[in-house]
Amino acid sequence: MKRESRFEGYNLASLRKDLIAGILVGVIAIPLGMAFAIASGVKPEYGIYTTIVAGTLISLLGGSKFQIGGPTGAFIPILFAIGARYGYENLLIAGLMAGVILVLMGLLRLGGLIRFIPKPVTVGFTAGIAVIIFTGQIASFLGLRGVRRHEAFLGNMHEVAIRLGTVNGYSIATACICLAVLLAAARFAPKLPGSLLGLVAATLAASLCFPGQVATIGTSYGDIPSTLPAFHVPAVTWDRIVSLIRPALLIALLGAIESLLSAVVADGMTGSRHDSNRELIGQGIANICAPLFGGIPATGAIARTATNIRSGAASPVSGVVHGAAVLLILLAMAPYASRIPLAAMAPILMMVAWNMSERKACVRLLKTRTGDSLVLAVTFLLTVFTDLPTAVEAGLALAVLLFVKRMGEAHGVAKALPDPESVKVLPQKVSAGQDCPQIGIYNVEGPLFFGTANRFGDALPPLVPDGPKAIILRMGRVPLIDLTGESHLAEWAGRVRSAGGRLLISGIQPQPLELLKKSGLYDRIGAANFCAHTEEAILSAQSGIDRGQCAGCRYAAFRECGVLSGSEGRPRQGLTGYSRGRTAAWDWSAGIQSNEM
Template sequence: MSITSERAALHQFRQPTFTELYLPKLVTVWREGYGLADFRADLFAGLTVAIVALPLSMAIAIASGVTPDRGLYTAVVGGFIVSLLGGSRFQIGGPAGAFIVLVAVTAERHGVDGVILATMMAGLFLIAAGFLRIGTYIKFIPYPVTVGFTAGIAVIIFASQLRDLGGITLSAKEPSEFIPKLVALAGGLHTVNPSAVAIAALSILVIAALRRWRPSWPGILIAVVLAAVVTSALSLPVETIGTRFGGIPRELPSPALPVFSLEKAKAVLPDAIAFALLAAIESLLSAVVADGMTGRRHRSNCELVAQGVANIGSALFGGICVTGLIARTATNIRAGAMGPLAGMLHSVFLLLFMLVAAPLASYIPLAALAAVLVVVAWTMAEKQEFATLLRSSWGDAVVLLATFLLTVFRDLTEGILVGFALGAVLFIHRMAEMTGIEERSPLVVADRPDDGNGERVPYDPALAVDRDVLVYRITGAFFFGAASAIGSVLDGVTDGRKAFVVDFAAVPFLDSTAANVLGRVAAKAHRQGIRLFVTGASPAVRRALLTHGVSPPRARYRATIERAVADIKGAPAASVSVADDAG
């Protein structure tokens, strides 16, 4: 191997430095060279994303049970910090539709102060997760789980907008649970407002038409503006942001710490954990999508730290949860963004919109914002992926449906955790099926196909070197999922055998459970006077076995089966391998 290739190999396997893990992509972009043309591209991309984010931020906030201005605070402050400190070049941060359920439930239980406190606590959890390098492992969440909870969120978002879509009036507070919500809305069908239905239908039609024939136009903003103009011009009896919330402020509030007490912190702790978990998943999924679109690579742990700081910043200004947004990030990339400055400019443009056009927001009908979220729910439902997973295998279908149904009818966090657990069990089951043990293999020097067609001749027991010697070959990962089955085979060693050999040449990994099983087998064989030889073990596998008592005099290590058999029979061997134990 040349010196250059050796250095490349060392670089590949060395531990990354702190700077390599946590340096914001903004700094990386500046180091690579950033010119006027790049700035113009980011300026246009930031404006494009801001136009999309303006109505969405307000709609998500309203659906989450808080005022629309808090959605704008989240996009302005949180979005700016995500791009400033993040580990992705193109990530756009802000309020997400996926948080509607969690934020609405938290607001109902603990009030807006509880939401803000939970958001700040979630930020601290995300920072801790980033510095503990947990971001590396969040990507291992099974695909059926992400599709299941995303589809479940889409269903809940759709149900949450039915009231404003139809202008339905309820005599009591709208329930947050799925089935009671539908029952209450069904009881209020006689109060449906035809004007609200017409505005919602117009908004959906405009968005759908522009997406098909003019995809480069800001369809959501055009639909909302058109709905506001029609509502105002015709004096339609439709509820607007002004009639329900009194409009939105024209400036950012002064930063302030949320109301804190130990009892309040304990009460919102489960919500804060749920916020942090979902923010981590959503932001890293968005970063992965951006990598796929651009060929770049994000820094996952840096991204988590940025998301944590962004959530703390959002909470200080009265905002709600921040995360990376797949749709807006994709819009940012398609608009030609060159780096994180586009995301920062998107937040600046949103702030300018607040300062200049805040009074006009009062005329926006809530039915139009509900229509926007219905379109968002339809888009995020991943219908094709859902159907594909249902057909792929029974295991994936079970994980998908469990996650989906628990998300809709129980709780989002419960759905994710149960789905992940089922996915892990399914993985263990599949890995255990792939792990096997082969008994009484022919002990020949060249164990290979020996006929003209390349097919192995059926095994003949007479080929065994010694009927007093058993040979076991374990293939695949030897871990707790397969330890019981393989352990029962190895534990069946009977009196009268001189020795037996366990070959680990095809075992890439061995965990403590499997090592402990072999340790018990070695102890039993030693008590019965049967010699145990371990062959082909890699250094890592050998260390694990030695730790659990698979060591002399209970067991001997040899490099190959042939070497072990030679020792058993007392035949001379050419030389002692470095893999052989001393003595």
């Protein structure tokens, strides 16, 4: 996929497409913005302000051609917890700080690092967030009275349980009407804004059939203003910055993940390619500006971005039109929006939770019954029963530990000898009756880093005075070495030298070789002791063996051993039987060179 200009080939026909797509997405964004704001514990108009300000800036400044930004469901538990613990003013400051962090991430070109977050972690916390959103709407769906919202999942469930006696049948009827319209629209008219149709149908039914019987936005939060709030800079102090740094980092991390995932979805639908670092910068600027107008944190919205593309959007202009459409509708329709029943909002958020639940991915990962299944389960449970920061931190820590464990299991050191049948150097050829007392060959496999370095040292044999004087480490299957691994290798090289032996390394890959040169270990081992192929290492090792010890040797580790021990007469080429030419013993160049890796 190529990264093309965001306005390449733009013309009047493109503008017409952007106008249609932007208006349609704007109509969809209004009920979602209000619903997400209410679920986040703030007034519904703040969700609309976020959609207007942040949505416009994300489209203008971001790195994705079709991205639609605004408040999203993923932020609901985080924003509610921050608002409940620190207050609305501090929620704005945390969002502003998150914007600064996102800009710095983009400037430092960290956009590509987001993809290294393990999928079980993202699936786990996304599914957990979906459960929190869904269960958080039960009280509104049933019309329960006197319900107090808590940060903890169990506290909210207990609150619902003790208030079940206050169930409002009118609220249930209103919610069911909205839900029926949502399901019908998704089934029979997927291109229509089902959430808006559901709100209109439920609001009309409640107003005409049982007026005053259900709680509305107006009765619960006051009338929605028909203008944007005045520009206001929150009072940022050092104490507030210190206390809010952890929530701000979490908002920034989750916002980066959501926005880049949305951009990837857009790339897959259109064949374009987004600029991840520019996307982070655009998201950051949007989140810096939104709080100045009362808006809450925003990120790329996958569903709205997909709708934008399906509606024929041609450029970021559609996102700007989407923000302008929301502003115009706010100015014209704010008094009517105040009459929307809260019960009608509940099915919309429940559908959002169902769609974002990652249920298929959860089932697929759990069926594998691997370490990834454990990471998913831990992240999901901690998201639901504790909080998102704890869940993400624990999930990442567990994923790292499991990764180190897997890499440790993949690392191995085994003594080996040439196999004349397969022309490979295999550990299976070493036995009590077949070994070489003067040359030791060891296959080293897997990364040599802090998680495997001890295993490397333990696997190598103790060095004894009458042991092999030439040790060959075949490192063609060692893709990387870190400083911990380098220190263990240096320690063992020193032990070989102290025992009067010689260490040779064959087939070393570029990264380990570069690190050994930087650390100085390459020079300490000696450039002459680094060989491109095992063949060369064996030829070099032969130059220092005790020929007298070969006489009478009964191990027959190599095919030449019979000649060298004197049991088959004199060799035709002496100790040069490993030369690249054809010999009576073994044509090494035919096989071992190609088996370094």
